[in-house]
Amino acid sequence: MENRRAPQPISELFNPEAEGRPSRTKGSARRSTLPVSLRMSFEERQRLDKEAAGMSIAAYIRWRLFEPDSPPPKLRGKQPVKDHQALAQLLALLGQSRLANNMNQLARSANSGSLPFTPETERMLNEAADDIAEMRKLLLQALNLDAT
Numbered sequence: 001m002e003n004r005r006a007p008q009p010i011s012e013l014f015n016p017e018a019e020g021r022p023s024r025t026k027g028s029a030r031r032s033t034l035p036v037s038l039r040m041s042f043e044e045r046q047r048l049d050k051e052a053a054g055m056s057i058a059a060y061i062r063w064r065l066f067e068p069d070s071p072p073p074k075l076r077g078k079q080p081v082k083d084h085q086a087l088a089q090l091l092a093l094l095g096q097s098r099l100a101n102n103m104n105q106l107a108r109s110a111n112s113g114s115l116p117f118t119p120e121t122e123r124m125l126n127e128a129a130d131d132i133a134e135m136r137k138l139l140l141q142a143l144n145l146d147a148t
Contacts, residue, residue, distance in 0.1 A: 087142035090135055099131060 040048070052060035059073045106125070109115035140146070 083142045083144070086138045090138040090142060093131070093135055093138070097131060099128060103128060 048057065048060070055063070055073060063070070063073055102124070106115065106121075115121065
């Protein structure tokens, strides 16, 4: 004789939602915030955008409602990339290089003890380090960040 569990009554599947209790659905534990909708006039929205001045609207409203005495949250740039040409160069270099694959092969060989350290290996490692340094420089330049 098989041990079968009795099927769960369908009402138990729907009642938690209908009663406002959280159900145990996939992803429901991930949702930690609830959306809020607000209607405002065109002029009010313009004022809100002006006062938010670079902050996301959500961050600005949270700050004004819940922490008005604290300093404002950090601003997010609307366009963090300052030099699109440098970023394009970096992406082209990454696309042309087999850097990730080569580094993975070197790590695997080193971990297994089968990596002979020859002048050729040293040259290849130095080239890879130079390539990474150049990519870092281009990325910092594209993002308008200090290289220090």
